Amino acid sequence: MKIFCIGRNYSEHIAELKNETPDAPVLFMKPNTAINPNKDRWFLPEFSKNMHYECEIVLKIGKNGKHIQPKFALQYVDAISVGIDFTARDIQDQLKSKGLPWEIAKAFDHSAVVGQFIPLDSLDLDHLSFSLLKNEAPVQNGNTKEMIHSSAKIISYISEYFTLQKGDLIFTGTPKGVGQVSIGDSYKGFIENQLLFEFKVC
Numbered sequence: 001m002k003i004f005c006i007g008r009n010y011s012e013h014i015a016e017l018k019n020e021t022p023d024a025p026v027l028f029m030k031p032n033t034a035i036n037p038n039k040d041r042w043f044l045p046e047f048s049k050n051m052h053y054e055c056e057i058v059l060k061i062g063k064n065g066k067h068i069q070p071k072f073a074l075q076y077v078d079a080i081s082v083g084i085d086f087t088a089r090d091i092q093d094q095l096k097s098k099g100l101p102w103e104i105a106k107a108f109d110h111s112a113v114v115g116q117f118i119p120l121d122s123l124d125l126d127h128l129s130f131s132l133l134k135n136e137a138p139v140q141n142g143n144t145k146e147m148i149h150s151s152a153k154i155i156s157y158i159s160e161y162f163t164l165q166k167g168d169l170i171f172t173g174t175p176k177g178v179g180q181v182s183i184g185d186s187y188k189g190f191i192e193n194q195l196l197f198e199f200k201v202c
């Protein structure tokens with residue numbers, strides 16, 4: 001199983017991190033050991049002094065594909081959820097300033113929280129609202145209609161370079177409102193009004 005992540009896919013988040021808007025999707029990966037194995041807890045690693053949450057819609061691929069055209073791309077999604085792309089922002093900033101790869105900041109163990117999956121069915125993947133509550137207060141509210149690169153475009157783009165396989169996950173980018181994680185925080189992730197993950201930081 002592979003985990004693909006798209007960066008810089010919401011304009012207001014690009015602005016809050018003072019990044020440039022890319023022409024093509026910004027793509028990086030996490031290994032399968034990045035999946036958080038604990039449903040109700042997330043352990044804050046000691047190597048970062050500025051760990052950030054990034055709440056994102058997550059696509060689960062349902063069948064293998066390569067060179068997928070955008071018009072057929074959504075046929076490859078069989079379920080969706082909401083997740084967190086945990087990011088050691090201090091380490092990422094150091095690596096970015098040197099032009100180096102981000103893996104240590106983005107792909108470490110348990111850096112991917114993934115909520116319960118729901119079938120795509122009648123949901124409109126291009127008009128889906130999602131949100132993150134931190135300590136019961138809303139910190140991120142997004143809608144997939146604000147994505148610079150749509151889910152179909154992302155799937156098509158990834159499949160130009162990588163064979164997508166059943167079970168692969170795609171994090172589709174985070175809207176504005178990312179922020180620092182502290183021990184004791186609680187987080188809840190929603191698609192529309194449906195609670196799909198809930199955990200505490202230890």
Ligand code: MG
Pocket residue numbers: 005006007054056085171173174
């Ligand atoms: Mg992200």
